[in-house]
C-alpha cells in the first residue's frame with residue numbers, strides 16, 4: 001500500500017518578523033513577553049495605561065475594559081507597526097481576591113471585565129486584520145487557577161477559565177482562516193502580583209509546586225513566543241501550562 005501524499009505545507013509567513021501587540025506589556029510577564037519578541041527581531045508594540053512605555057519598546061495607551069480605547073490602541077499600534085497586528089498577546093489582568101460570601105459585585109465584575117471581556121475585546125479587534133491576511137496568532141494569558149480553582153479567587157479563576165472557552169471558540173470559528181488561538185496558563189510567577197502575597201502564603205504555594213520554585217517571567221515569555229512561531233502552526237485551542245507541575249491533571 002502506498003502512503004498518502006503528504007499535505008502541502010501552507011505558506012507560513014510567521015517565519016518573517018511579526019507585528020506583535022502585547023496588552024499590559026509595560027511590566028511583569030507582559031514586559032518579559034514583549035522583550036522576548038523584540039529580541040527575536042519582531043516588531044512589537046505594548047499597551048500601557050499610564051506613564052511612559054518601557055525603555056526600548058513602543059507603546060500605546062489602552063484600557064481593555066473600554067472597547068473604544070481598544071479600537072483606538074489597535075489603530076495606533078497598526079500605524080506604528082506599518083501593518084495590521086499579526087500576533088495578539090492578551091496579557092493584561094488583575095486580581096481582587098476575597099471569599100465568595102464577601103465578594104462584592106464590583107470586585108467580581110471588575111476582574112471578569114478586565115481579564116475575560118478585555119481579552120475578548122482585543123481578540124475581536126485583532127481578527128479584523130487577521131481574517132483579511134488569512135493568518136494570525138492569538139495567545140491568551142490565563143492562569144493555573146483557571147482550571148485548578150483557588151479559594152478566595154472565584155472571580156479571578158472564573159475569568160481565567162473563561163479564556164479557555166474563548167480560545168477554543170475562536171479556534172472553531174477561525175481555524176480555517178489560518179488563525180490559531182491558544183491559552184498559556186502560568187503557575188506562580190515572580191512579579192509584583194505575587195510579591196504582594198504574604199510570606200506564609202508564598203511558602204504554602206511553594207510546598208505545592210513540584211518544581212519547588214516560582215517561574216520567572218522569561219519562562220512564560222518563551223512559551224508565548226513559541227506559540228507565535230512557525231513551529232506552533234498546528235497548535236490551536238490548547239492550554240499550555242507553565243506551572244512547574246502545579247496544575248497537573250487539569
Ligand SMILES: NC(=O)c1ccc[n+]([C@@H]2O[C@H](COP(=O)([O-])OP(=O)(O)OC[C@H]3O[C@@H](n4cnc5c(N)ncnc54)[C@H](OP(=O)(O)O)[C@@H]3O)[C@@H](O)[C@H]2O)c1
Nearest residue numbers: 024028029049063064091092093143186187188189191193
Ligand atoms: N504573576 C503571576 O504569578 C501570574 C500567574 C498566572 C497568571 N498571571 C497572569 O499574567 C498576566 C500578567 O500578570 P503580571 O503578574 O505580570 O501582572 P502585573 O505585573 O500586575 O501587570 C498587569 C498588567 O496588566 C495591565 N492591566 C491591568 N488592568 C488593565 C486594564 N483594565 N487595561 C489595560 N491594562 C491593564 C497593567 O497595566 P498598569 O501597569 O497600567 O496597571 C499591567 O501592565 C495577568 O493576566 C495575570 O493574571 C500571572
